[in-house]
Amino acid sequence: MKEQTVSRRARLRVQTSDEIKTIALQLMADGGPGAISLRAIAREMGMTAGAIYSYFATRDDLITTLIGDLYTSAVEAGESARDAVPPTDAGGRIMAWARAMREWALANPEGFRLIYGDPVPGYHPPEDGPGKAAELRACTGLLGLVAAAWPTAQAHRGDDRHYDWADFTPGLVAHAREEFPDLPPAALALTMRVWGRMHGLMALEIYGHLRTLTHDPASVYHDEIRDLITSLGLTL
Amino acid sequence: MKEQTVSRRARLRVQTSDEIKTIALQLMADGGPGAISLRAIAREMGMTAGAIYSYFATRDDLITTLIGDLYTSAVEAGESARDAVPPTDAGGRIMAWARAMREWALANPEGFRLIYGDPVPGYHPPEDGPGKAAELRACTGLLGLVAAAWPTAQAHRGDDRHYDWADFTPGLVAHAREEFPDLPPAALALTMRVWGRMHGLMALEIYGHLRTLTHDPASVYHDEIRDLITSLGLTL
DNA sequence: TGATTTACTACACGCCGTTCAGTTAACGAC
DNA sequence: GTCGTTAACTGAACGGCGTGTAGTAAATCA
Numbered sequence: 001m002k003e004q005t006v007s008r009r010a011r012l013r014v015q016t017s018d019e020i021k022t023i024a025l026q027l028m029a030d031g032g033p034g035a036i037s038l039r040a041i042a043r044e045m046g047m048t049a050g051a052i053y054s055y056f057a058t059r060d061d062l063i064t065t066l067i068g069d070l071y072t073s074a075v076e077a078g079e080s081a082r083d084a085v086p087p088t089d090a091g092g093r094i095m096a097w098a099r100a101m102r103e104w105a106l107a108n109p110e111g112f113r114l115i116y117g118d119p120v121p122g123y124h125p126p127e128d129g130p131g132k133a134a135e136l137r138a139c140t141g142l143l144g145l146v147a148a149a150w151p152t153a154q155a156h157r158g159d160d161r162h163y164d165w166a167d168f169t170p171g172l173v174a175h176a177r178e179e180f181p182d183l184p185p186a187a188l189a190l191t192m193r194v195w196g197r198m199h200g201l202m203a204l205e206i207y208g209h210l211r212t213l214t215h216d217p218a219s220v221y222h223d224e225i226r227d228l229i230t231s232l233g234l235t236l
Numbered sequence: 237m238k239e240q241t242v243s244r245r246a247r248l249r250v251q252t253s254d255e256i257k258t259i260a261l262q263l264m265a266d267g268g269p270g271a272i273s274l275r276a277i278a279r280e281m282g283m284t285a286g287a288i289y290s291y292f293a294t295r296d297d298l299i300t301t302l303i304g305d306l307y308t309s310a311v312e313a314g315e316s317a318r319d320a321v322p323p324t325d326a327g328g329r330i331m332a333w334a335r336a337m338r339e340w341a342l343a344n345p346e347g348f349r350l351i352y353g354d355p356v357p358g359y360h361p362p363e364d365g366p367g368k369a370a371e372l373r374a375c376t377g378l379l380g381l382v383a384a385a386w387p388t389a390q391a392h393r394g395d396d397r398h399y400d401w402a403d404f405t406p407g408l409v410a411h412a413r414e415e416f417p418d419l420p421p422a423a424l425a426l427t428m429r430v431w432g433r434m435h436g437l438m439a440l441e442i443y444g445h446l447r448t449l450t451h452d453p454a455s456v457y458h459d460e461i462r463d464l465i466t467s468l469g470l471t472l
Numbered sequence: 473t474g475a476t477t478t479a480c481t482a483c484a485c486g487c488c489g490t491t492c493a494g495t496t497a498a499c500g501a502c
Numbered sequence: 503g504t505c506g507t508t509a510a511c512t513g514a515a516c517g518g519c520g521t522g523t524a525g526t527a528a529a530t531c532a
Contacts, residue, residue, distance in 0.1 A: 037489080048511070118268070172450075201432030213404060221432075249478090285521085286522080495511080497511095498510095
């Protein structure tokens with residue numbers, strides 16, 4: 001039973017590590033991202049703050065891990081909503097993704113803030129890491145939605161700037177050309193615009209800037225996504 | 237010289253208060269919003285932290301004031317860029333506003349974070365106050381841009397939801413109907429969508445989510461705004 | 473000139489992240 | 503089964519934070 005020997009300690013370690021993350025998420029849920037403090041987590045666990053340093057090198061490390069987990073869960077929400085719509089319905093898949101993302105954000109507003117905002121003064125996300133991996137996965141999802149719309153979107157496009165592969169980072173280019181070999185560079189730019197369009201109203205809503213204006217942000221958002229879909233030459 | 241008597245003390249007070257705000261903005265500029273601490277400000281001024289409480293009841297009060305100032309400066313940047321374009325060129329005015337906003341955000345990234353993000357753990361903006369006043373002013377600016385586009389935009393609109401005045405907050409409705417009596421409720425929804433569309437890519441860029449994707453976020457943003465303008469039935 | 477208001481200091485409280493020497497318990501090898 | 507090793511954890515400390523409060527000194531007002 002050599003494979004038994006990796007357990008006990010390791011199992012307890014994973015378990016404790018998960019408990020730290022769970023409590024951190026819970027603290028964040030009621031109290032905002034700023035409520036994530038090593039001391040508060042340790043207090044909740046009946047430990048001292050220093051003990052957490054056995055699991056995470058620093059508080060920012062913990063936050064980076066949390067961001068990765070949250071981002072992954074958001075992307076998975078979008079993916080499964082998208083996959084519930086047949087691939088032939090490109091517009092419907094975009095709407096499904098967009099709605100799922102907004103609903104995830106409304107259900108996890110603090111998570112949204114952690115991913116897209118300033119989680120903590122002084123925190124700066126690392127260039128790589130789980131957060132970036134999840135972001136790339138989200139980009140891939142959006143790129144797929146754009147790819148499905150590309151034939152019709154091309155006809156509806158205005159006089160955009162001409163884009164080269166060199167306008168984008170090598171990592172993204174390699175990834176995109178591997179996943180969708182037929183797409184031109186302009187599709188990457190369009191993907192970012194789609195992302196921005198979904199993100200804008202969502203961010204304003206989550207950060208409370210729409211609350212003082214309208215009682216029905218959902219309708220505004222849905223109209224916006226509908227307009228996005230028709231602007232890609234699709235129907236709903 | 238009774239009007240003289242309001243000076244000296246009052247003048248020094250205003251001066252000190254301005255110095256506090258200036259130093260706070262400077263601390264924010266190099267160090268992020270989280271670097272705004274009463275102790276750091278006081279240290280920079282050769283005072284103790286407690287002294288600042290003579291000028292601002294709490295740190296959140298100071299931040300609220302800063303947000304008001306910053307937001308006002310952003311809106312003024314947009315307004316003056318817009319006013320440099322003749323009112324007959326509705327599309328050009330939208331582009332001018334959008335470009336000015338993005339340039340302001342790039343020049344004051346920490347200010348943008350302060351206005352639209354989580355400046356500090358635990359800080360929640362008050363429902364009224366200078367920040368909200370500036371936001372209303374920004375809304376008015378956008379509403380004016382939409383109003384100029386409304387005749388053509390109507391023709392290009394899809395099958396949006398029907399909006400009533402009751403879908404919006406009384407304050408906004410009163411303000412909008414006073415400034416632009418001819419606009420229907422749907423124009424308010426469109427204004428929010430325009431706002432969201434400008435905000436989305438800007439927020440992603442400021443928070444660093446585009447940096448790992450493209451070297452030319454400006455072009456993407458400008459294409460997006462161009463598309464927005466044509467979707468309103470305008471030309472550029 | 474005397475009373476009062478104001479700006480400010482000094483100090484205290486409890487919070488925070490982080491570090492580190494020391495203790496305890498589990499582990500792997502013999 | 504015992505022993506050296508390693509990992510988890512404690513407890514105390516350091517410096518920094520926002521926020522109060524008591525007291526002082528100066529400017530203002532009557």
